Amino acid sequence: EAQVTQNPRYLITVTGKKLTVTCSQNMNHEYMSWYRQDPGLGLRQIYYSMNVEVTDKGDVPEGYKVSRKEKRNFPLILESPSPNQTSLYFCASSLNFGASHVDGYTFGSGTRLTVV
Amino acid sequence: ILNVEQSPQSLHVQEGDSTNFTCSFPSSNFYALHWYRWETAKSPEALFVMTLNGDEKKKGRISATLNTKEGYSYLYIKGSQPEDSATYLCAFPVRDNYGQNFVFGPGTRLSVLP
Numbered sequence: 001e002a003q004v005t006q007n008p009r010y011l012i013t014v015t016g017k018k019l020t021v022t023c024s025q026n027m028n029h030e031y032m033s034w035y036r037q038d039p040g041l042g043l044r045q046i047y048y049s050m051n052v053e054v055t056d057k058g059d060v061p062e063g064y065k066v067s068r069k070e071k072r073n074f075p076l077i078l079e080s081p082s083p084n085q086t087s088l089y090f091c092a093s094s095l096n097f098g099a100s101h102v103d104g105y106t107f108g109s110g111t112r113l114t115v116v
Numbered sequence: 117i118l119n120v121e122q123s124p125q126s127l128h129v130q131e132g133d134s135t136n137f138t139c140s141f142p143s144s145n146f147y148a149l150h151w152y153r154w155e156t157a158k159s160p161e162a163l164f165v166m167t168l169n170g171d172e173k174k175k176g177r178i179s180a181t182l183n184t185k186e187g188y189s190y191l192y193i194k195g196s197q198p199e200d201s202a203t204y205l206c207a208f209p210v211r212d213n214y215g216q217n218f219v220f221g222p223g224t225r226l227s228v229l230p
Contacts, residue, residue: 042222045218059217104150
C-alpha cells in the first residue's frame with residue numbers, strides 16, 4: 001500500500017531532551033516536507049526536501065533540523081525542544097513538486113507532540 | 117507573505133442540506149489549486165487538483181469550481197451527510213526565490229448534524 005509512515009503518533013517530552021520524528025514513504029517520491037498545525041493557523045511548512053541531500057527551510061524552521069540521506073526517509077529532529085514546539089506535526093510527500101504543481105501531497109498520520 | 121483565505125471558518129448544517137464554501141488565493145502566478153479533506157484524528161486526503169480557469173471537478177456529491185482571474189474556488193457539497201463532517205483545506209503551490217511550498221488556507225470546519 002502506498003503510504004507515508006510517521007512515528008510516533010503521540011509524544012510527550014521534557015524541555016531540552018532531543019527527539020526525532022521519523023517519516024518514511026514507499027512511493028519513490030522526490031519531494032518531502034514537514035508541517036506543523038496549530039489552532040487557528042493553517043499548516044505551516046517547517047522544512048522541505050527536493051531530493052536526496054537537498055533540503056531547505058520553509059516558513060517556520062527555527063528549532064528544527066532535517067536530513068535526507070535516502071529518498072524514502074525524511075526525519076525531523078528537535079535538538080532542544082521547547083514548549084512552543086508543542087504542536088501537531090505532519091510529514092508529506094509529493095511525486096515531483098518541482099516539475100509539476102498538480103502532484104498533491106500524501107500525508108503521514110501525524111505526530112502530536114507535547115513539550116513540558 | 118502570500119495569503120490563502122477560506123470562509124467561513126466553520127459551518128454547521130443539517131443532514132440533507134447542501135452547502136458551499138470559498139477559498140481565495142492570489143490571482144497572479146497561478147499554477148494549480150488543491151483541495152484536501154481532513155477528518156478528525158486522520159491525515160488530510162487529496163480531493164481535487166484544479167488547474168484551468170473555469171475548471172469544474174466532481175467526486176460523488178462534492179464538486180469544486182475555479183476562477184483564476186478573480187482568485188477563488190468554491191467547494192460544494194450536495195445533500196450533506198454526517199460522514200462529510202471534516203475540515204476542508206485548500207492549498208496553493210508557490211515557487212519563488214525562497215523555495216517551493218504549498219501555502220495552505222486555515223480550513224473550513226464542516227459539521228453535519230443528523
